[in-house]
Amino acid sequence: MRYVNRWVIAALLLTIGCGSKEEQTPAPVSAASQATIQAAVITIRPVPMPVRVEVTGQVTTVFQATLSSRIQGIIEKVFVREGSRVSKGQTLIELDNRDLQADLSRVTAETENAKAHLSRMKTLYGQDAVSKQEMENATRTFKVAEANRKAVLAQLSYTIVKAPFDGVITEKKVEAGELASPGQPLLKMEDPLKLRLEATVAEGDLRSFSPGDKIPVVIDALGGQALAGVVGQILPAGDPQTHTFMVKVDLPNMPGLKTGMFGRLQLDKGTAETLLVPISAVVERGELTSVFVVGSDQISRLRWVKTGRRFEKQVEILSGLNVGERVLVEGARGIDGAAIETVESMASPSQR
Helix, strand or coil: CCCHHHHHHHHHHHHHEEEHHHHCCCCCHHHHHHCCEEEEEEECCCCEEEEEEEEEEEEEEEEEEEEEECCCCEEEEECCCCCCEEEECCEEECCCCCCHHHHHHHHHHHHHHHHHHHHHHHHHHCCCCCHHHHHHHCCCCCCCCHHHHHHHHHHHHHHHHEEECEEEEEECCCCCEEEECCCEEEEEEEEECCEEEEEEEEECHCCCCCCEEEEEEEEECCCEEEEEEEEEEEECCCCCCCCEEEEECCCCCCCCCCCCEEEEEEEEEEEEEEEEEHHHHHHEEEEEEEEEEEECCCCEEEEECEEEEEEECEEEEECCCCCEEEEEEEEEEEECEEEEEEEEEEEECCCC
């Protein structure tokens, strides 16, 4: 009997213990769902914004030249180097001209003899002492001698290489003492004061360009400052494979602007409606971008979005949001699943 009472008491204690444990265990509740945030929200509305097409190109010079030798000869002197500023007509290179000077002396003497002989023949012809044929032969001899003299003078002028325009030497390919051959490049020069941007434009955007149009040009190497470019030329023939056309935009004289720099054309093509949110509403986590959307139940939910252009205080949303949805203005305060107590409601901005 005593053993039976012990078993009964133990069973009762076990039953009481289990019952109290079930009553003390609460149902699991999300901490985020219990949080309440007082925050401002913005309602997404379509906003008309300018549609801009960006075309890339390279800065080149309007005037550039590769100076070559027209004759064969030893380079006597080189008066310039890379970076030298030169004026039109300035002597840049001299070739050895001693052989041509000797040829010039010879043909000059031949010309003088032919001229004197022609003078005597004219006198005799006037006295009917010589025939008309002899007179004509003397005339032809003088003309041939004079042509030879002019040919040697031309060859002699080729021994001096002069600047065709005002500019800067960009490349020197030879040194004094080297042998120059006909057609061999000696120097390269350009005019650094007259530069332009050469860009390839898709045929669908070509209608937006006309000679004389003013177009802003951004040169990244100059700090992104927009320059006032003017469309100077549109090449009439395009690339049949890429369906692009070359557009040349004249640039103003700007300190630090050099050939070879990268540039961008910004072309406005009217307006189109887009969605904008404040930059403060965007949450960036690595390469992912998101916002907190507040539903009709006043609960904020994290949503991934794709952004586009960035303006001074707003950013364009390309996908992930719909018109009429509400977004937390300060995304950094958002918590996924938190209840939102709206303290201020506003519409999306109408301008940048």
